[in-house]
Amino acid sequence: MIDIDSYAYSNNLKTVHPAEKSVFTMMTMVVCLTATTVITPLIVLAIMAGGIVIKAGIPARVFVKLMLVPLSFLLISVLTIAFSVSTNPAGFWLAQTIHGLTVGIHYPDLITAVHLFLRSLGAVSCLYFLALTTPMTEIITVLHKLKVPVIITELMVLIYRFIFVFMETATTIRRAQLSRSGYVSMKSSFRSLSRLSSALLGKVFVKSQELYNALAARCYSGEIRVLTKKRPVSLRNYLMITGFEIPLILLNLLWR
Amino acid sequence: MIIMNQRMIKRISLLIAYVLAIYIVFPDNAYGMHIMEGFLPFNWAAFWWIAMIPFVIAGVRSIKKTVTLYPNLKMLLGMAGAFAFVLSALKIPSVTGSCSHPTGVGLGTILFGPAAMTVLGMIVLIFQALLLAHGGITTLGANTFSMGIVGPFVSYGIYRGLKKLGAPQWLSIFMAATLGDLMTYVTTSIQLGLAFPAASGGVMASVLKFMSIFAFTQIPLAISEGLLTVMVFNILTAYSQKELQVLTAFTGKALSSIKRGVKA
Amino acid sequence: MSELILEAVDLEYSYPDGTKALRNVNLQVHKGEKLAILGSNGAGKSTLFMQFNGIFRPNSGTIKYQGEDISYKNKALIELRKKVGIVFQDPDSQLFSASVWQDISFGPLNLGLPEEVVIERAKQALIDTETTDLEDKPTHLLSYGQKKRVSIAGVLAMEPDVIIFDEPTAGLDPRHSKEFMLLLEKLSLEGKTIILSTHDVDLAYFWSDKMAIMFGGEIIAHGDPGELFRRPEIVKQADLTLPWLIEMHSELVQKGWLPPSTPLPKTREDLFRSIPAKNDKAG
Ligand SMILES: Nc1ncnc2c1ncn2[C@@H]1O[C@H](COP(=O)(O)OP(=O)(O)OP(=O)(O)O)[C@@H](O)[C@H]1O
Ligand SMILES: [Mg+2]
Numbered sequence: 001m002i003d004i005d006s007y008a009y010s011n012n013l014k015t016v017h018p019a020e021k022s023v024f025t026m027m028t029m030v031v032c033l034t035a036t037t038v039i040t041p042l043i044v045l046a047i048m049a050g051g052i053v054i055k056a057g058i059p060a061r062v063f064v065k066l067m068l069v070p071l072s073f074l075l076i077s078v079l080t081i082a083f084s085v086s087t088n089p090a091g092f093w094l095a096q097t098i099h100g101l102t103v104g105i106h107y108p109d110l111i112t113a114v115h116l117f118l119r120s121l122g123a124v125s126c127l128y129f130l131a132l133t134t135p136m137t138e139i140i141t142v143l144h145k146l147k148v149p150v151i152i153t154e155l156m157v158l159i160y161r162f163i164f165v166f167m168e169t170a171t172t173i174r175r176a177q178l179s180r181s182g183y184v185s186m187k188s189s190f191r192s193l194s195r196l197s198s199a200l201l202g203k204v205f206v207k208s209q210e211l212y213n214a215l216a217a218r219c220y221s222g223e224i225r226v227l228t229k230k231r232p233v234s235l236r237n238y239l240m241i242t243g244f245e246i247p248l249i250l251l252n253l254l255w256r
Numbered sequence: 257m258i259i260m261n262q263r264m265i266k267r268i269s270l271l272i273a274y275v276l277a278i279y280i281v282f283p284d285n286a287y288g289m290h291i292m293e294g295f296l297p298f299n300w301a302a303f304w305w306i307a308m309i310p311f312v313i314a315g316v317r318s319i320k321k322t323v324t325l326y327p328n329l330k331m332l333l334g335m336a337g338a339f340a341f342v343l344s345a346l347k348i349p350s351v352t353g354s355c356s357h358p359t360g361v362g363l364g365t366i367l368f369g370p371a372a373m374t375v376l377g378m379i380v381l382i383f384q385a386l387l388l389a390h391g392g393i394t395t396l397g398a399n400t401f402s403m404g405i406v407g408p409f410v411s412y413g414i415y416r417g418l419k420k421l422g423a424p425q426w427l428s429i430f431m432a433a434t435l436g437d438l439m440t441y442v443t444t445s446i447q448l449g450l451a452f453p454a455a456s457g458g459v460m461a462s463v464l465k466f467m468s469i470f471a472f473t474q475i476p477l478a479i480s481e482g483l484l485t486v487m488v489f490n491i492l493t494a495y496s497q498k499e500l501q502v503l504t505a506f507t508g509k510a511l512s513s514i515k516r517g518v519k520a
Numbered sequence: 521m522s523e524l525i526l527e528a529v530d531l532e533y534s535y536p537d538g539t540k541a542l543r544n545v546n547l548q549v550h551k552g553e554k555l556a557i558l559g560s561n562g563a564g565k566s567t568l569f570m571q572f573n574g575i576f577r578p579n580s581g582t583i584k585y586q587g588e589d590i591s592y593k594n595k596a597l598i599e600l601r602k603k604v605g606i607v608f609q610d611p612d613s614q615l616f617s618a619s620v621w622q623d624i625s626f627g628p629l630n631l632g633l634p635e636e637v638v639i640e641r642a643k644q645a646l647i648d649t650e651t652t653d654l655e656d657k658p659t660h661l662l663s664y665g666q667k668k669r670v671s672i673a674g675v676l677a678m679e680p681d682v683i684i685f686d687e688p689t690a691g692l693d694p695r696h697s698k699e700f701m702l703l704l705e706k707l708s709l710e711g712k713t714i715i716l717s718t719h720d721v722d723l724a725y726f727w728s729d730k731m732a733i734m735f736g737g738e739i740i741a742h743g744d745p746g747e748l749f750r751r752p753e754i755v756k757q758a759d760l761t762l763p764w765l766i767e768m769h770s771e772l773v774q775k776g777w778l779p780p781s782t783p784l785p786k787t788r789e790d791l792f793r794s795i796p797a798k799n800d801k802a803g
Contacts, residue, residue, distance in 0.1 A: 004386070004387055004388070004389070005387055005658075006661065009656070009657060009658055009661070014656075026393075029293075029294070029393065029394060030298065032294060033294060033297065033298040033301065033394060034298045066389060069388075069389045069390075070292040070293070070389060070390075073290075073291075073292045073295075074292060074295075076469060077292075077295065077448065077466075080465050080466055080469050081452050081454075081462070081465075083465075084454055084455070084456060084457070084461065084465070085465075086456060086457065086461075088456070091455070091456055106454070106455035106456060107455075108455040109454060109455045112452060116295065116452070119294050119295075120292055120293065120294040120295045121294075122294060123293045123294020123295075123392065123394060124292065124293045124294060124389065124392070126293075126294075127293045127294075127385065127386075127389065127392055127393060128389065130386070130393075131385075131386045131387070131389070135618075135619075135658065136383075136386065136387075136618065136658075137617065137618050137619040137622060137658070139386065149313075149316045151316055151319055151320055151323070151330075151375075152312075152316065152375065152378075152379065154330065154334075155330070155333060155334050155337060155375070155376070155379055156379055156382070156383075157334075157616065157617050157618070157622075158330075158331065158333075158334025158335065158337070158338070158616060159334050159335075159337035159338045159341065159379055159380070159383065160338075160383065160618050161334075161338075161615065161616055161617055161618045161659060161660070162334060162335050162338035163338045163341050163342060163383065163387075164618075164659075164660030165338070165612050165660070166335075166338050166339055166342045167342050167345070170342050170345075170346065174346075189348075190480075190483060190484060190487060191487070193346065193348060193484060194484055194487035194488050194490075194491060195491065196346070197343060197346075197363075197484070197488045198488050198491035198492055198495075198496075200339055200342065200343070201339060201488070201492065201496075202495070202496060202499070204332070204335040204336055204338075204339050205332070205496065205499040205502070207335055207612075207613055208328065208331040208332040208334070208335045209328060209331075209332075210608075210610070210613035211331045211335075211613050211614070211616060212327070212328035212331045213570065213575045213608075213613075214606075214608045214613055214614040214616075215331070215616060215626075216575055216601070217573055217575055217601055217605070217606045217608070218601070218605075218626060218627040218630060218674065218675065218678065219598050219601045219602060219627065219630035219631065219678075220327075220626075220630065221327075221594070221598060221630070222323075222324070222327055224616070224626065225626070225629045225630070226617060226619075226622035226623070226625050226626050226629065227621065227622065227625035227629065227635065227638060227639065227642070228619075228621070228622065229619075229621055229656075331616075498536070498537075
């Protein structure tokens, strides 16, 4: 996780306006989801891989590794859709019958599964494009501009910040527990984990009061207002986005 | 006859291989609960987004009311969200021996109430998508609906209901956490089944397929999480009475009953 | 003597859990003063600081700002906090945003300043704390000392009249500690009143013009740093050590290298200057 987040701060596209990257991501994602052919997701995957590896300068190895993360969910779900179990062996495209119970694949299910597999990979590459090139604080700024309720963006700012603080605490506690062989058996694992969780939760209470005090000391009066770094708006980027999306949309519309 | 037997053995071993494959491909169970990016067709993704929004608005309203009264609780909520994220990244031993990740749905709901959990759940899901690539943006609606709406409301209902019936504290917490988890996965299966009806048997067949696949991993996880939640509450009630009291701002009566439960 | 700016009168404070953290605390801070507060862990330094801008309300006694009791009404508190700033001990409980720039702009925005002024001040604060190159890094990738400097910048940008630093140099490397002391010097010259707590007796001794020593929630001594360090019973009671300048000085006096009438050196240069050259002595 630390990986994705730290690339967001150190890639070659980090100074590009976050709205441009978000528009590009979301439009491509929608195009990919509404694709009627398997070609669209493949093109999307190629564009995003190019954007991530060539434009943003993220190592190809990292990109491939990240693309494998959702693979377990994907494989399981796609196989579940492809395979059916039925007492009626009729209509299967490929089947095995055991004691009158047929396990096999219906052809339409297989088509759905293949489409789904490629579509998901295409969409995941879009997600990675945004996540790997845009610092979270800037994504939150975009949400703020989109008039997402202020309380949500404020909570996001706080949660994002303290994820890392608590992650560090959790790692420290876990290391201490491991060094006192805290996870050797199932029982001790449960005990250690519940101690860790309640220690963290205790920290949540104390730290949140401290943070409130510190913010109050800086004249906080109910709303967290901050300035955000201005990024240059680039017409060229918007033209480029249009240039990518229009052919894809046409492909989706014309391929029936 | 002999041929028959050989075939049968072949098929049985195929089945065993399939189940094993699930465990090998799918060792990180809780993350499997989130529907991945791009998996739902556009119409269903949009449907769940729209279905989520009224609940989020209600959650935002309820949080706003609370934090105007107690401004320091905004920081508490923020840190609770961060805690939920960190918790979900920890490994919990599953009763079957494999490992999985707690969801924190039961714990969070009992502490903060279901309305706040909807908003926190959604934000945590956004971060899981963007920082861990678990779940996604297009599937945020569906995932929030199962983890941030159905799970918490089921947990809450069961917790309140069992307390009213006079069940012991630990049992109410255990059932709330376990069933909250289970209902989350049932909801996910229904969402997947609705989106991908089977060619023969339709939605129902598909829902059943998904439920039976996820059952392998989710039932043990739900039980583990139930146990963990009970243990965490035992520690909290022993050492953090004052903090629990602060939380009555979110849950009203629900928590004062914890206090009573402990004093009794 | 210049006018009083902050004053604690008969403060008593207990935490909600019953810990009695302040007992009968009386302290006067003059405008433009450099006040160091010393005391062992748990002596009550941080607790006292929280009283000074109304974060905690004393159980009895009062805090006076420019001669008037502070009011605990919301508006009045915000006005007070514009003038009295605190840099907290733990940067992880002060920095609320992962973005350095956002965090630093938070305080000045709360003062109701126009955006250009806020940008101006935030930039200056970044320069003053040498954090300009950290601006685009997320807080969680910063080191402890870097976070500390960012949290200092967040308060400097508000330009308060009184700045309270809770153990500012803990976790800073020698170079950045030194830079920080230069920054304090600059703030002093601008007329700011500075209060800091520290466990570094050398720093307290050479930097401060007034020193207060806390022990068990009480202020057991308050006055000129040189005089306080020459009272062994206080140094002992508060578990302090002596600054090396003073130890060196008394050693030199004892061994006859310096006449007993030599004034206490305030800086190492003072000390070195007072030591006679060898041939002088021989001659
Ligand atoms: N939130 C709290 N609740 C209860 N007791 C507290 C709290 N914070 C501090 N205390 C107690 O109050 C006393 C004074 O603590 P304080 O933090 O003011 O000490 P300090 O002088 O700043 O110490 P240090 O040098 O370690 O920072 C200590 O006994 C401490 O345990
Ligand atoms: Mg302190």
